[in-house]
Amino acid sequence: MTTLSLLDLVHVRQGKTPADALADALLVAQRAEQLDYRRFWVAEHHNMIGISSAATSVVIGHLAAGTSKIRVGSGGIMLPNHSPLQIAEQFGTLESLFPGRIDLGLGRAPGTDQVTARAMRRDLHAAAESFPQDVQELQRLLDEPVPNQTIIAVPGAGLKVPLWMLGSSLFGAQLAAQLGLPYAFASHFAPDALDAALANYRARFQPSKQLATPYAVPCVNVIVADTDEEARHLYTTLQQMFVGMLRGTRGLMPAPIENIENFWSPAEKAQVSHMLSCAFVGSPATVQEGLEQFVARTQADELMVSAPIFDHQKRLRSIELLAEIGPRLG
Known part of the structure; x- marks a missing residue:
């Protein structure tokens, strides 16, 4: 689990x-x-x-x-x-x-x-x-x-x-290891160094008064709905927000849209899709399969989940469905 x-x-x-x-x-x-x-x-x-x-x-x-x-x-x-x-x-x-x-x-x-x-x-x-x-x-x-x-x-x-070290590069991983702190990696928006950072952290870890063994927590985006189609629709909120970052037009959280392909350019799509490569979106079965593979890959001790969903009730529904998946992971 x-x-x-x-x-x-x-x-x-x-x-x-x-x-x-x-x-x-x-x-x-x-x-x-x-x-x-x-x-x-x-x-x-x-x-x-x-x-x-x-x-x-x-x-x-x-x-x-x-x-x-x-x-x-x-x-x-x-x-x-x-x-x-x-x-x-x-x-x-x-x-x-x-x-x-x-x-x-x-x-x-x-x-x-x-x-x-x-x-x-x-x-x-x-x-x-x-x-x-x-x-x-x-x-x-x-x-x-x-x-x-x-x-x-x-x-x-x-x-x-208890202190935690956060990071998206090898710097934070090395400092967390040196000080014997738990380490959370920001793979929800900066996934490139994830595997190298976790390997570096575990290899260099020095026990401390706070922590005897490494404890690694990658952060991921997770959007769960009753169907893959509904989840992908909810996901367009986050995709729009990342496009806004690229365009320098950060603003309020937008409502989901029907067709994200009409919103972004091919170059924006490629860059946002790369930044969001650690996003798991779909029905419970789809998300479970993706998270099982991610946990096996990272050997995560814990998952920190970001669930940026516009509709409040659908956000609650997403974390409820994810809670049902949790015991089946790991």
Whole structure:
């Protein structure tokens, strides 16, 4: 059996508001908890009108307060945007409020474009260069204080909030291995280095106080419906969003369309199809077959699933159908 978890970008749908997106995210988290999903993560993005999770730690608090047992966390916090002390305090607060339920996934990218990155008033080049040191500083701030320690995160010190390393390249895999952290790979939008990164992570892994053996979690897009045809129709929402990224026209989450071939150019189709090569779309039988092959290929310890579906009820239906498939994987 493969453990299943959900990644939610808290998309704002056309005709809706960020408040609606945050309310929807909680409803999805509550249903995921009922279905025994392991985790529910949200990610830090800025200056994107279609994503409502910029204040990631606040959103995590909203989700954790409305659930009771599912782990809630970041997939991830973009550490170059923050000081380690700020994040230790924020997640120490979350862990104090919701003990044993908080995950802290860390990424190196800014989570936005360069113009917005500069508006955040951080030297992102220097911050990215110091990312390994900042991760280790964050570890120390969440560990037990040592004698004469000058800076103490309150709350945070001694709470040992579990850290995760996120990545889409060999850099994150190597750092996760060096620090003995669980590793989540962003194959839902950047699949190229997946196999090499997982192999590198497992080969170089050094046991730590947090983790004795490697723990690898690839993220994939999964859209399940009662029929292949319906699932492919729902999938056109995600395909349109990726075309929007290529065109530099990010916006609100669009409704699905009848014929995606009329929407994209052949070059856009080829590029988007490549970026979405780790997407599993179809009926339960179709998705099960694809995921079985993916789990066998990656030896995933857990699957992190993104399910960007425009219709809220059909999104809930998708995660319900996937929960039925889960016990048959692995």
